[in-house]
Amino acid sequence: MEKINTTVLSNTSKRDLDHSNVHGRVILITLYGMVLVGGTTGAVMMSRLMFKRSTRSMIAxxxxxxxxxxxxxxxxxxxxLSYYVLVTWELGSFTCRVVSGIIYGHMYFTFVFYVAIVILRLLIYFKKLQMQQLKKYHGVVLSIIIWIVGSLIFLPIFFLQYGVHPRYSEQQQCFEFYKDLNRTEFIIMNYSIIAVIMTMVVTLFLIQMVVIVQLMKALWPDMWAHQEYRAQIKSFFFLLVILVCFIPHHVFRVYFIQNYTDRKDSELVFYNEICIALTTICCLDMLCFVSGVIH
Incomplete structure (x- = not known):
């Protein structure tokens, strides 16, 4: 009788797991599909808009x-999308690593450029920089520095540490590199990144709120007519994108590291995938600009 009950419970658990996996894949397919369509539309429209204007500013x-x-x-x-639809990966482990690594590289590089915009506008507001001093070549130099420094940090981790364990090449599954989080060096690296990002975001958010409140008091009720106020609102928008898209992933990552066990039926894996997918929603930022959501 006990053996029968165990078998029934096992079968029920398996059915629940299969249902959970299907439900999770539907959510991920929906999220990535929405980002692909909206993000592509926004990127194309914003590119055409900037090409027509031939803007030469550092922010541009x-x-x-x-x-x-x-x-x-x-x-x-x-x-x-093809992986979550077909539930199998046929393109090899290295391609899987590249596709998986792109989402993290995108998140951190985008975060740095968002922060660069916010800091530049705050420096202009506090009279530490003059807008007239910022030329296009300053933006080019800053961009090159960010790409070089970021690549020197990211690429060695990707090629030497990320998903290099032989067990990943022996299966037709992908995006399961979270299993490396039980390694001490990865835990330290993740906690360090999370601490830096959280400290920076909280600090910039508080400063940005103070600036916006000061401008509202000084310019009310015609604050939208002033370019300075609109510029700070755009910076605030970028901070909101960080809070909505990037922070949930890093907050959950702390919980994930502390509670993850190497079990395939762990619900933490599903929530982790959702948090990773949320980071891609930032691709809709350009669509918000060109559609007039943010003026």
Whole structure:
């Protein structure tokens, strides 16, 4: 009788797991599909808009970098969608690592460029920089520095540490590199990144709120007529994108590291995948600009 009950419970658990997997894949397919369509539309429309205006400002140069990052991520999304639809990976372990690594590279590089825009506008507001001093070549130099420094940090981790364990090449599954989180060096690296990002975001958010409140008091009720106020609102929008898209992933990552066990039926894996998918929603930022959501 006990053996029969165990078998029944096992079968029930398996059916629940299968249902959960299907439900999770539907959510992921929906999220990535929405980002692919909306992000591509926004990137194309924003690119055409900037080409027509021939903007030469430093901020515009940084925005171009963000569009490039979004485009790289959008190219990789069909591979993710095909995997969640077919539930098998036929393109080899290295391709899986590349597609998986792109989503993290996109997140961190985009975060840096977002922060660069916010800091530049805050420096201009506090009279530490003059807008007239910021030329296009300053943006180009800053962009090159970010790409070089970021690549020197990211690429060695990707090629030497990320998903290199032989067990990953022996299966037709992909995007399961979270199993490496039980390694001490990865735990330390993740906690360090999370601490830096959280500290930076909280600090910038508080400063940005103070600036916006000061401008509202000084310019009320015609604050929308002033370019300075609109510029700070755009910076605030980028901070909101970080809070909505990037912070949930990093907050959950702390919980994931502390509670993950190497079990295939762990619900934490599903929630982790959802948080990773949420980071791609930032690709809709350009669509918000061109559609008039953010003026």
């Amino acid at each position: 140069t940084i925005v171009i970098n963000i569009i490039v990052l979004h485009s790289i991520l959008l190219v990789s999304l069909p591979f993710r």
